[in-house]
Amino acid sequence: MEKRNLKKVDIIFDISECDYLAVLDKTILRDPDEVILDIIDSGLKGRGGAGFPTGLKWKFTKNEDSEIKYVICNADEGEPGTFKDREILDRVPEKVFTGMAICGFCIGAKEGYIYLRGEYNFLLEELKMKIDLFNKQIREKGLEFTIGIRSGSGAYICGEESALFESMEGYRGEPRNKPPYPTVAGYNWKPTVINNVETLVYVSMICRLGPDKFKELGTKDSRGSKVFSVSGDTPSAGIFELELGMPLNEFVEEFGDGDTKAVQVGGASGHCVPRKQFNETIIGFEGIPTGGSMMIFNSSRSMYNVLHDYLEFFTEESCGQCTPCRVGCQQLLKGIEAVKKGERKPAYLEELKKLALTMKVAAKCGLGQSVANPFNSIIDNFREEIIY
């Protein structure tokens, strides 16, 4: 395992890289397949949390035989504890647009959409203006690609890609059965690349500097850097771009308040890492992947309350369509409440852990599947706090 020290980088928000039109000029002269190979070669994985290799996603979509294809930028940043996409869209939206246009060029899509989280509607007006300008600029270059923007309505589930498509199509935001995957049948059931905001920015960076530059950062399994949303018991909450593959103990040294007892890596749907595991935990695809949310808890925090909050969130934000998620979340929530009140024996927690594992394999989408992450990691590491 490569071991490095924590390294702060400044790629995403670097204004000097903002000559997005130059990046575009350079890229659209190339063969789309070559560009896709560069993205594959860079090792860039999706920055939304799931970490699917971006280049492969593009390749699959390009290979689909369809007149109509779409590029969707997933800006439904709903994971509790993450707020980096908001900052990116506020400060460097053109880098995102450029990533979308490059993607459209590569896969043969003429339309792209940003699906903006409903709570971010304050960004809408300015974004629309900038999009109009960008659309005009690329049209002048002869690139047949237009970006549009759609607003979400506040449901967490609409960040799930197929629920997002349903929402965009005007239906209730409920995840679809997979397969078919978006690369085959996404928005309007046409081949679709859906990428996170941040992923698209790294695409423009890779196209500007080449994949090797990107590979200089990170580890073999987690190439590049990543924007982290740091919150909780920290003297320096905020947004930081850090190299991937760092050990959690170094992160805590940098951001903790000296009394850190746990870090929730990856938001409510991520894993809770207790102090004793800081040294052995890598932030990255080889360890614990994250969409960027890093919540730091010190010893004043009740992990029962933390878990209770997460479960309340999932109980409310489950779309309700599939049994394991709709009912499972409620049972986990009511279950820990019952144990806390002494209405159920502590051994009931084992039943609940088994249920969480069923949810992991049986739920229809990532929401229900990931509830076991916080649940089992908090129960395993802070069992006493849940019971007493």
Place this chain on the structure above:
Amino acid sequence: MSKYMVNLKINNIPVTVEEGTTILEAARKLNISIPTLCYHEDLSVAGNCRVCLVEVAGAKNLAASCAAPVSEGMEVNTNSKNVRTSRRHVVELLLSEHNADCTKCFKNGHCELQDLASEYRIGDHVFIDLVKPQDKVVDISSPSIQKDDSKCIRCQRCVRTCSELQSVSALAVCYKGDHQRISTFLSKPLHEVVCTNCGQCVNRCPTGALTERTYIEEVWDAINDPTKHVVVETAPAVRVALGEDLGIETGTRVTGKMVSALRHVGFDSVLDTDFTADLTILEEGNELLRRLKKALVEKDETVRLPMFTSCSPGWIKFIEHTYSDFLPHLSTCKSPQQMFGALAKTYYAQKKNINAKNMVVVSIMPCTAKKFESGRPEMRDSGYQDVDYVLTTRELAMMIKQAGIDFAKMEDTAYDSIMGDSTGAGVIFGNTGGVMEAALRTAYEVVTGREVPFANLNIVPVRGMEGVKEAKVMIKDVLPEWSFLEGVELSVAIAHGLANANKVVQAVRDGKASYHFIEIMGCPGGCIGGGGQPIPTNPEIRQKRADAIYAEDEGLPKRKSHDNPEVLHLYKEFLGEPLGHKSHDLLHTHYKARKRY
């Protein structure tokens, strides 16, 4: 283009199926049973109950077999430890949000969740009971359907039925998470929304969340009241389906047994809605001919063509809500049920010397919308509510069981008279295309003096389960009084299921289709697939019932409505002539527009 064949193994048994087949379908081919709840053959795949989970080698998660397509070399295990644990969890979770008062439930013994619970021997809840007190308030606002959210398992079969099969969308999913439920527009009571009362959701609800409003006790009370003369009428489609709920093979005709059973149950007179089906043909056939004459000869521009049939109360409420501008296209004929009621409390009462006040008319229908229809203000032309109680086929089966009748051993007996005689044309009212076929058998003969030019009177082009059917009949060598129809090619269409009805009306409205006469039945397959018929329903079951209807028709001595001696007698001694004054008073009506919201 022929499809690729895919080889896979399920529980180590090799199977080869067409590309695009789901794991569930492939497993069924091998007679491997996988439980399902949200899956229904008539509907699109939802994949949301997760009870059909299977393990696919190499996959991280379990797959919903109803939704997952097969792939080459796939290895599926339908009974691994992981599958069993997960499936059990799913059933336990469903039970934890289900108001399991099974002994009191209308669906006790017919509940798919109960079956699964018994298969998995789930007794006491492992998990915490989540049923909310407010969900236990049952919506009984509709006279046809009751909705009990505390029994709902959110499989969304009803939602898909209402939108996909019926294009009504009275039921939809609303809210999310722990508040998610199946509801109506603005959560209004069922009787205030666009629900057509068709009951197709009831037919597909796996639990007791959606059931008919039952009037069994009211009917027992009437039977047990010595001052009441209780008349029962049975719709055409009941006789080919009732047996299913009484242990008799699907597709068996049980007409004679049913008549005997009804007598044993205690009805004072057992009569036949087929009688008024024949009567409907005479009224409606003449109405069509009159409209054609007005349009073609008198050039009366107020006459609206095509004329639509009006027998199906689900369709009537649908057109009232959705296409109220088309109401003048509706035949003014009441449905056979309501013609029966109006005549029972006038003509029958008179002939039998009974005070109509002391009569109770009960109708046995394959339909839930008929319950609503009987209570309409338009349906009181006898001076009383023409039909007092409507029971579904299912409710009748329950009454027969409650009466301790060994149905299979019942002798075949015939209907009482009067209003008990019918022809094959009346029987086929139960099938999609049946009203059209019956009408053509009569109208063609009225106009030409000859039988319809189809072998053995079977007008095959209007039969079958295709959603929308079209047919043309050339009218030639007419009788002198019908000379205006000489050489006219009568163009007809038939639609069943309201989604198909919607297509036809839309096409007519858009000017993309032109017909003279259109038969609409609100339910898939027509009345044989009605919302009050035995559960389950699927294309195969409906086909068997439809075949039985046609067999019943072929087995009857008279097969044309205008040959029904009792109907002819009725005209002679009571009604006068079709579309006459008395008919107008008792047998015809008009409907009014309803709002969509």
